[in-house]
Structure formats: structure tokens, C-alpha cells
Amino acid sequence: PSPLLEADHLGPLPRTQVSIKLSALDSQFDPIDPEGCYAAVAARLRPLLRAAMQHGAAVTFDMEHYEWKDLTLWIAQRLLMEEEFRAYPFVSLAVQAYLKDTERDVRELLAWAEARGAPMGVRLVKGAYWDYETITHCQRGWPVPVFARKDDTDACYERLIPLLLEHHAVIRPAFGTHNLRHVAMVMAETERKGLATKVAELQMLYGMAEPLQAAIVDAGYRLRVYAPVGDLIPGMAYLVRRLLENTANESILRRQFLGNQRLDELLKPPALTHSDVGTGLIPAHLQKEGVNPSPTNLGLEPEFTNEPHTDFSRAEARERMRAALATVRATPGRRIELTFPPPRGLTRPTLTARNPARPEEVVGVVSAAVPEDVDEAVARAVAGGRSWAAMPASDRMAVLAKAADLLRQRRFELAALEVFEVGKGWRDADADVAEAIDFLEYYRRQMRRLAEPIRLGTLPGELNHLVYRPRGVVAVLSPWNFPLAIPTGMVAAALVTGNAVVFKPSERSPVTGHALVAAFREAGLPDGVLQFLPGEPEAGRRLVAHPDVPVIAFTGSKAVGLQIIADAARVSPGQREVKKVVAEMGGKNAIIVDDTADLDEAVAGVIASFLGYQGQKCSACSRAIVLDAIHDSFVERLVEAARSVRMGPPEEPGTGLGPLIDQRAVQKVLDYLAIAKQEGTPVLLPDLARRPGPNFVGPAIVTNIRPEHRLAREEIFGPVLAVLRARDFDQALAFANATEYALTGGLFSRSPRNIARAREEFLVGNLYINRGITGALVGRQPFGGGRLSGIGAKAGGPDYLLQFVSGSVLSENTLRRGFSPELS
Incomplete structure (x- = not known):
């Protein structure tokens, strides 16, 4: 046996090495629930560590996706501080140099290792999920966690080589790389610090950079080669990945073995960048969709991008959600009244919103409209809607922008309300609030297209314009399963196009519906323009049939939707318009x-x-x-x-x-x-x-x-x-x-x-x-x-606002006694 393989600077080395991905130990591995994950993973990991200790094996905890990084580090460190495993010296953690956090993580890990008081390994690799991390974080609107340039990753790797070797008294440094410069740097730093070659371990993949592997062994360094073992068909993914790595234009392997670059070019240090892009200094919306920062677009309102969902892998986000849940839970049974008194001689019933998980818990009590309230609500909407329709579109758009800002400020409280009123989990509730913000931001931008007259044709002697006008009062009947997003979309589309709205939320989610109305009112929506009309189905039927309601926007069941379409086809006394129905009715x-x-x-x-x-x-x-x-x-x-x-x-x-x-x-x-x-x-x-x-x-x-x-x-x-x-x-x-x-x-x-x-x-x-x-x-x-499944244009699309307006063409003859201004 080779002494180099049997021992390093800290003592004997196990011959058996096992790598473990913590996500493989729990199908519900999720940073949203660190304590639950720890309980599940630790229960399976403890027997593995005991077996490793009994048989003299080493264990490496592999690093996976960035979303799981902090959870992986936290679980490993917490478990290794348990008395049973605290002295176990043959555990390693992998860290990825392409992550912007890694240098900080390594420093914290080294401090923890010193406090633990037992040796451990740190395996430095470049990282294997660059495309995935870049694409998914761009799609989600989150800061991209990986360096955009390979040279920045290489520079990070090189900064960590001396740092890890410097702490050789408490760690076993291992360097996974096929890069000639990095191999040389490990050797040079080891020699410069006066360390034995057995301090550093180099690691490579089977079948890659074989001449370099031989040179490492000849130089007296320990080399560990990772080889795939298993069935051929699943292993094809591994082989394809290696093929792509070997042949990529930026691949160091391609440059080292297939190119004609000189040695000094291969050993050239990485080119550092001073660009702020990708460092978090540029606003997130300019890092998405390939937008380049410049003085021009920095000064303009950005085009629409989706509101990012909350990243619950972040401890701060989890704490804010817990605090919001505590706040909402501390104010049960909130009472909500209509803004106008009931009809003379009538008493309104109430809707009681209950926590689906604990039906004995009352979330809120809301006065329910009786059918007779519908006429008053529509009359108030008609009266309030006149000045609203005459308001410049830019002012209406500003109200939506302010409402979106208010929803952002109240994001966690609104999500917590949905958790208790309709039983949504954290991510579903958060996504519903984000979608509500999206509707406000998207529709206000879409209104720009409709706000100004559209010139039709360019022939001289005539001026043709297409203009869009509000329809009047829109009835919005929304469901309980997306109690904020769906009504926000329907209400926002109706309002920004100049209509007044009578809003009937589902009787199963009236409290969240009222929170939306409160946000619009605080955003500056004039009194009367948005009427809150919670109630049982009979109030909804009366609203649909009302002669002064020309547009009905509905989301719900097929049976109710088809009944609304049938009812809307009947013309009531005093009705002056054919009713338009926008209905989304479900699917199989x-x-x-x-x-x-x-x-x-x-x-x-x-x-x-x-x-x-x-x-x-x-x-x-x-x-x-x-x-x-x-x-x-x-x-x-x-x-x-x-x-x-x-x-x-x-x-x-x-x-x-x-x-x-x-x-x-x-x-x-x-x-x-x-x-x-x-x-x-x-x-x-x-x-x-x-x-x-x-x-x-x-x-x-x-x-x-x-x-x-x-x-x-x-x-x-x-x-x-x-x-x-x-x-x-x-x-x-x-x-x-x-x-x-x-x-x-x-x-x-x-x-x-x-x-x-x-x-x-x-x-x-x-x-x-x-x-x-x-x-x-x-x-x-x-x-x-x-x-x-429905009728009408797609919600959240470019045609949606057209359902809430009527188009008029204005055609003027500009020829005056044979003369035209266009030709003069």
C-alpha cells in the first residue's frame, strides 16, 4: 500500500469514501421547513454515520442546488455538533466556487470547524448546475447566485486555495479540478507554505484529463478519481454531460488537450471584471430578460416583469411569514360591514369565514348583502363611475400602481390571511399575492395602448380614429380558491378602463376580498367607484340580471357560469345594452x-x-x-x-x-x-x-x-x-x-x-x-x-382589457373646399 493513500497530515485515512446528497434522504427536502427537514434527514443520517464510524468509512455531504445550500450546511453542522458525532474526523462538505456566497460560506465553515475541535474535510469544486441556477433564478426574478463569467468562478476558486491550505490544522482540503493552472496553484501554495504533499488531495473524474492525472501522481500528490458505477442507460446522462464539458468552447479540457494554446496561455490568470452586472448592484428587473443597464433605461419605468415569488429558503422571509401568521391569528373574528345602511325594515345576515384547518376558528364575520342591496350598490356605482370614466387614463393607472405598492407592503399579512381563510400553504398564498400585484402592474401598462386614439389609415383628406370607451358598471363575481389574485385581475381591468365595479367575492372568502377593496380605497380610488357586495348566491343572481350592469366578469363552476350566460341573454326592462359575459369555468x-x-x-x-x-x-x-x-x-x-x-x-x-x-x-x-x-x-x-x-x-x-x-x-x-x-x-x-x-x-x-x-x-x-x-x-x-371551460379573452394577456370597453370609430372629412391640410 502507498503511504500517501493510507494517511494524510491529520492521521490515517479510510479507504472507503461515501458521498451523500441530503435531498436523497427525504422526499420532502425543502428549505421552507428547516426543522422538519432536520428531523427527517437526521433520523436517516444518524444510522449512516454510525455505520461509517463502525466500518472506518469517510462521508462527504455533496452540495446540490443553491436553494438547498444553506439548509445542507445547517443540517450537516448541527448534526456534527451532536455529542455522538462531534469527534468523528472523516466527514467532508463540498463547496461550489461558482456561487457568489461561497467565500463567505467557507470562512464561516472554517470558524465552525475550529470551534468543533475535530478535523473535517472541505471539498472545493467549481459547481455543476450553472445553467439551471442561472435560468431558474432569472425566471423567478431572484438574484442570480452564480458568477456570470467563468473567469470570476476561476478567480473565486483561486482565492480559496490558499485559504483552505492555511487552515490545514483543522481541515482536510480537497480540490476537484481538471484545470492545469489550478492544479499548479495547489502545488505551488502547498510548497510555499512549507507543507507536505499529503496535506492536499486532488480529485478528478474518470476518463478526463488522464495525462494531467498521471502528472499529479508523479509529483507525489494524492489523487482521487470519481468513476460512474451502475446501469448503462441511466449512466448515459453522465456520459453526455462529460462530452459537453470536454467539447464546450470555454472548456479548459478542450483548450488543454484539443487546442493549440501555449503553456503560458493555459497558465494565464483569470481576467477579473469590474462590472456591476450580476453583483446585486444593478436592480433585479434590469438583470432579467437580457436587459442591459444604461443611462437611458435606468431613467425610465421598466417594462412589465412578474413580481418575484418569495424565496423561502431565506431565513428572513420565513421569519416575516411567521410574524404575519402570528399577527393575523391574534386578530380573529374581525367584523366587516357594508358601506351603506340596509334597506328600511331589513336586517342583513352575516357570512362567517372559518379556518378550514380548524373550523371552530372564526377568521371574520361579514355583513351579507340581501338582494335588495343590489339596486343601491349599482346606483352608487353608476353615480361614482361618471367622474371616474372622465378621469384621465394616467390618473386611473396611478391608482393601480399605488394599489400594487400597498399589496407589496402587506404581502406577508395578505398571504397569512389566505392561509387561515382558505387553507392555502405558504407558497400558494404568497404566489396569489404576487399574481394580484402582477395583474395591477400588467393591466395599467396595457392601458397605455388603449388610452390614446388610434389612427387608422394615412390617406389624405380624412382622419380616422379608433377610440375605446368604458362600458359602465362591471359586476365582478370571484371564487374562493384564488381569493386575491383573480378578483384583483377582474376588478383592476374594469377600473383602469374607466368602469365602475360592483364586486361580489365568494361567500367562502369575503375577508380577503375586503382586503382588496381596502387597498384600492387607500390607493386613492374615489368613493362609490368600487362597491363591496358580499352575499349569498341570490345577491349574485340579482346583480347579473340588473339592467344597469352591461358587463359580468365571473370565475367559478361550469354550472354557475352557464347559468350566468343564460341569464345575461335575457333583456330586462330598462336595459339598454347587450350584456357581455367573461367567464372562466373550470377544467378536467x-x-x-x-x-x-x-x-x-x-x-x-x-x-x-x-x-x-x-x-x-x-x-x-x-x-x-x-x-x-x-x-x-x-x-x-x-x-x-x-x-x-x-x-x-x-x-x-x-x-x-x-x-x-x-x-x-x-x-x-x-x-x-x-x-x-x-x-x-x-x-x-x-x-x-x-x-x-x-x-x-x-x-x-x-x-x-x-x-x-x-x-x-x-x-x-x-x-x-x-x-x-x-x-x-x-x-x-x-x-x-x-x-x-x-x-x-x-x-x-x-x-x-x-x-x-x-x-x-x-x-x-x-x-x-x-x-x-x-x-x-x-x-x-x-x-x-x-x-x-370558459368564454372571453385570456386573463393576463394583451386582449383582456378589450372586454371592458366599447370601440368607436371617429371619421372626419378634412377636405375644405378642395384643399387638404395634409397636402398644403
């Missing part, structure tokens, strides 16, 4: 999984789409259409993934499955579970004897469903998934299109042919390929479907 959405799909991605995408907010989204996946060749393996993995989702109160951050909205929703799901047992083969059913409360129902997955079954045709609005087996892609497409709905759909496939066919033949309003089918973003994925 399918995801196709073909035999080329990445099953890891497909399972995760179906789970998120089927169980997100307990399946209570009109966009949720309620059908999985799986090709025969992979059906059984996919279903097996899907069932285990669904079974692993934690059910509990939504105010707990680790909850993956919360309550249904109320007992009516629970009963509907139970009714369909009975149907499922008749029509198909349930492979997963909820345990109704063990649930956190009366409104909780666990996931159900049912196979052997056919397109004609009720489970494949009817919207359930709960965590019930019908799985259909298709013999080929043709049949899968036929199954997907076989319902009366056409809202969302999805495909998981790596076949260009199948993807191309789905784009043409999968007929839905929003088709998502190789991703989940919920979470449409304003401006990027305008939302709305066809068939019986």
Missing part, C-alpha cells in the same frame, strides 16, 4: 406521460399539479394519461410520491397537503371516491380514520379508468387523480381531448415528434410541456380555456 385537465419521458420529472410534475392546493385549482391535473410501456412503473412511483406528501395545517411550513375548503367540498370528494371504487382500481386511498381535522382528505389515485367514466369527465376539485392507460400516443391525444373542457393540459416527453404533435393536436387553452400545468404567470402564460 390531463397530463400525458409518454414512453420517452423523464419519469423523475414526470412524477414530480404530476404530483405538484394534482396535489397543489389540494387539487382545488381549475388548472389542476385530474387525469394522467400514461402510455402502456411505462404505465406500471410510473404508477408505482407516483403512488409512493403521493404517499410521502405530508398532510397538516397550512400554517406549518412543511405541510404539503392542507384542508379542503369546507365540508361541502369534503363530501363531494367522498362521493367521487365511492364512484372510483365502482369505475376503476384505487391504488391509493386516503385514510379517513387518521386526518388532522374534518376538512382533510388525503390523495387518491385510481387506475383502469376509461374516457367514458365519470372520474375522467367530471370536475372534482380535490386530490383525486384518474389514471388512463393509452396503447400509443395517438390514443393518448384522443383521450386528452375527449372531455367537454379545454383549460390546461400537459405533456412529459423527450420525443421531438410527440412534442410537435401535442403543440398542434392537444387542444387546450394552456398547454405545458415538460413542466407542471398550474401556476400560469401574468404576461408570460395568459390564462383561459375553450369549450365549456
Whole structure:
């Protein structure tokens, strides 16, 4: 045996080395819930560490995505401070030089290692997820955590080499690199500090830079080679990745072994940049979508970009959410009244908003409009709307901008209110507030296009203008499942185009609806323009039929939506306009999984789409259409993934499955579970004897469903998934299109042919390929479907405002006794 392999400067070395990704130990590994993750991961990690200690093995905790970095470091350090493992000297942590945080993280890690008082390893690598980190953070509107330039990563790596070697008394430094300069620098620094060669370990990948590997060994340094072991087909991804790394234009391997660069060029230090781009000094909206900072665009209002969702991997964000939950919980039973007195001789009933997770908890009590209140509310809207319609569009746009700012300021409190009133989890509630802000920002910008007359034609002698005018009073009837975003979109579109609004929120979420009205009023909306009219369905029917309401914007069930369309077609006495109905009415959405799909991605995408907010989204996946060749393996993995989702109160951050909205929703799901047992083969059913409360129902997955079954045709609005087996892609497409709905759909496939066919033949309003089918973003994925899923333009799209205005063409003859100003 070689002494270099058997011991280093701190003592004997284990021959066995094991690398562990902490996310592999818990399917719900998520930084939103550090304590829950620690409990789950530590319970599985302790036996592994005990086995490593017993058998004399070393363990390395690998670093994964940036979102998990802080959680990985925290779990590892906390566990290694437990008395049982505190003295264990053969644990290493990997750190990634392409992260802007890494230098700080390494310094903190070194200080912790000294305080721990036992040796440990630090494995320095460049990082393997640069594309992923860059793209996902840009998409989410978050600061990009990786250096944009390879030279900046190399410079960070080089700063860390002497730092790690300097602390050799407490750590075992290991350097993963194929870069000739970095290898040389490790050797030079080791020699400069007067250290033995056994202090530093160099690490490379099997089959890469083999001449350099031989040179390292010849120089007397320990070299560890990582080699892939396992089946060929899964290993192909590894081989392709190595091929890309070897042949990339910037690849050091390509330059070292395939190029004709001189040695001095290969050893040239990285070129440092003094640019502020990517350092956090430039505003986030200018770092997205390839926008370059310049004096010109720095001085202008930026074009629309989506409000970033909260990054709950950040401790500060988690603390703010916890504080908001405590604040909302401390003010239960808030009382909300209408702004005008009830009709003479009548007493208004009340709507009681309850916490779905704990129905005994009252969130708020709201006075409910009686049908007779509708006339007064519409009359007030008509009166207030006259001056609002005459106001310059820029002033109306300013009100929306102020309302958006108020929602930003109250973001966590509004999200917390949704947690308690409608049972949304942290991320779903936060996303709803972000989408509400998006609607305000997007529609106010879209109003610029409609605010000025549009010149039609350029021929001399005539002047033709298209102008848009408000319609009058808009009735907005909104649902409970997106209690802020959807009403904000409908109300904002109506208001910015100059209409007055009578807003009836769902009787299941009136408190959140009132919070929206309060924000508009504080933003400067004149009195009377927005009428808050909570109430039971009868008030909504009276509002729809009112002769002074020419536009109805509705989101809800198919049955109610079709009834509104039918009622709107009847002309009431005194009515002067044909009513326009904008209706989004739900779906029976399918995801196709073909035999080329990445099953890891497909399972995760179906789970998120089927169980997100307990399946209570009109966009949720309620059908999985799986090709025969992979059906059984996919279903097996899907069932285990669904079974692993934690059910509990939504105010707990680790909850993956919360309550249904109320007992009516629970009963509907139970009714369909009975149907499922008749029509198909349930492979997963909820345990109704063990649930956190009366409104909780666990996931159900049912196979052997056919397109004609009720489970494949009817919207359930709960965590019930019908799985259909298709013999080929043709049949899968036929199954997907076989319902009366056409809202969302999805495909998981790596076949260009199948993807191309789905784009043409999968007929839905929003088709998502190789991703989940919920979470449409304003401006990027305008939302709305066809068939019986709805009528009207897509919400969050460029055509939406046109539904709230009427167009007029003004044509003037500018010829005066044979002369035209244009030609004079």
C-alpha cells in the first residue's frame, strides 16, 4: 500500500469514501421547513454515520442546488455538533466556487470547524448546475447566485486555495479540478507554505484529463478519481454531460488537450471584471430578460416583469411569514360591514369565514348583502363611475400602481390571511399575492395602448380614429380558491378602463376580498367607484340580471357560469345594452406521460399539479394519461410520491397537503371516491380514520379508468387523480381531448415528434410541456380555456382589457373646399 493513500497530515485515512446528497434522504427536502427537514434527514443520517464510524468509512455531504445550500450546511453542522458525532474526523462538505456566497460560506465553515475541535474535510469544486441556477433564478426574478463569467468562478476558486491550505490544522482540503493552472496553484501554495504533499488531495473524474492525472501522481500528490458505477442507460446522462464539458468552447479540457494554446496561455490568470452586472448592484428587473443597464433605461419605468415569488429558503422571509401568521391569528373574528345602511325594515345576515384547518376558528364575520342591496350598490356605482370614466387614463393607472405598492407592503399579512381563510400553504398564498400585484402592474401598462386614439389609415383628406370607451358598471363575481389574485385581475381591468365595479367575492372568502377593496380605497380610488357586495348566491343572481350592469366578469363552476350566460341573454326592462359575459369555468385537465419521458420529472410534475392546493385549482391535473410501456412503473412511483406528501395545517411550513375548503367540498370528494371504487382500481386511498381535522382528505389515485367514466369527465376539485392507460400516443391525444373542457393540459416527453404533435393536436387553452400545468404567470402564460371551460379573452394577456370597453370609430372629412391640410 502507498503511504500517501493510507494517511494524510491529520492521521490515517479510510479507504472507503461515501458521498451523500441530503435531498436523497427525504422526499420532502425543502428549505421552507428547516426543522422538519432536520428531523427527517437526521433520523436517516444518524444510522449512516454510525455505520461509517463502525466500518472506518469517510462521508462527504455533496452540495446540490443553491436553494438547498444553506439548509445542507445547517443540517450537516448541527448534526456534527451532536455529542455522538462531534469527534468523528472523516466527514467532508463540498463547496461550489461558482456561487457568489461561497467565500463567505467557507470562512464561516472554517470558524465552525475550529470551534468543533475535530478535523473535517472541505471539498472545493467549481459547481455543476450553472445553467439551471442561472435560468431558474432569472425566471423567478431572484438574484442570480452564480458568477456570470467563468473567469470570476476561476478567480473565486483561486482565492480559496490558499485559504483552505492555511487552515490545514483543522481541515482536510480537497480540490476537484481538471484545470492545469489550478492544479499548479495547489502545488505551488502547498510548497510555499512549507507543507507536505499529503496535506492536499486532488480529485478528478474518470476518463478526463488522464495525462494531467498521471502528472499529479508523479509529483507525489494524492489523487482521487470519481468513476460512474451502475446501469448503462441511466449512466448515459453522465456520459453526455462529460462530452459537453470536454467539447464546450470555454472548456479548459478542450483548450488543454484539443487546442493549440501555449503553456503560458493555459497558465494565464483569470481576467477579473469590474462590472456591476450580476453583483446585486444593478436592480433585479434590469438583470432579467437580457436587459442591459444604461443611462437611458435606468431613467425610465421598466417594462412589465412578474413580481418575484418569495424565496423561502431565506431565513428572513420565513421569519416575516411567521410574524404575519402570528399577527393575523391574534386578530380573529374581525367584523366587516357594508358601506351603506340596509334597506328600511331589513336586517342583513352575516357570512362567517372559518379556518378550514380548524373550523371552530372564526377568521371574520361579514355583513351579507340581501338582494335588495343590489339596486343601491349599482346606483352608487353608476353615480361614482361618471367622474371616474372622465378621469384621465394616467390618473386611473396611478391608482393601480399605488394599489400594487400597498399589496407589496402587506404581502406577508395578505398571504397569512389566505392561509387561515382558505387553507392555502405558504407558497400558494404568497404566489396569489404576487399574481394580484402582477395583474395591477400588467393591466395599467396595457392601458397605455388603449388610452390614446388610434389612427387608422394615412390617406389624405380624412382622419380616422379608433377610440375605446368604458362600458359602465362591471359586476365582478370571484371564487374562493384564488381569493386575491383573480378578483384583483377582474376588478383592476374594469377600473383602469374607466368602469365602475360592483364586486361580489365568494361567500367562502369575503375577508380577503375586503382586503382588496381596502387597498384600492387607500390607493386613492374615489368613493362609490368600487362597491363591496358580499352575499349569498341570490345577491349574485340579482346583480347579473340588473339592467344597469352591461358587463359580468365571473370565475367559478361550469354550472354557475352557464347559468350566468343564460341569464345575461335575457333583456330586462330598462336595459339598454347587450350584456357581455367573461367567464372562466373550470377544467378536467390531463397530463400525458409518454414512453420517452423523464419519469423523475414526470412524477414530480404530476404530483405538484394534482396535489397543489389540494387539487382545488381549475388548472389542476385530474387525469394522467400514461402510455402502456411505462404505465406500471410510473404508477408505482407516483403512488409512493403521493404517499410521502405530508398532510397538516397550512400554517406549518412543511405541510404539503392542507384542508379542503369546507365540508361541502369534503363530501363531494367522498362521493367521487365511492364512484372510483365502482369505475376503476384505487391504488391509493386516503385514510379517513387518521386526518388532522374534518376538512382533510388525503390523495387518491385510481387506475383502469376509461374516457367514458365519470372520474375522467367530471370536475372534482380535490386530490383525486384518474389514471388512463393509452396503447400509443395517438390514443393518448384522443383521450386528452375527449372531455367537454379545454383549460390546461400537459405533456412529459423527450420525443421531438410527440412534442410537435401535442403543440398542434392537444387542444387546450394552456398547454405545458415538460413542466407542471398550474401556476400560469401574468404576461408570460395568459390564462383561459375553450369549450365549456370558459368564454372571453385570456386573463393576463394583451386582449383582456378589450372586454371592458366599447370601440368607436371617429371619421372626419378634412377636405375644405378642395384643399387638404395634409397636402398644403
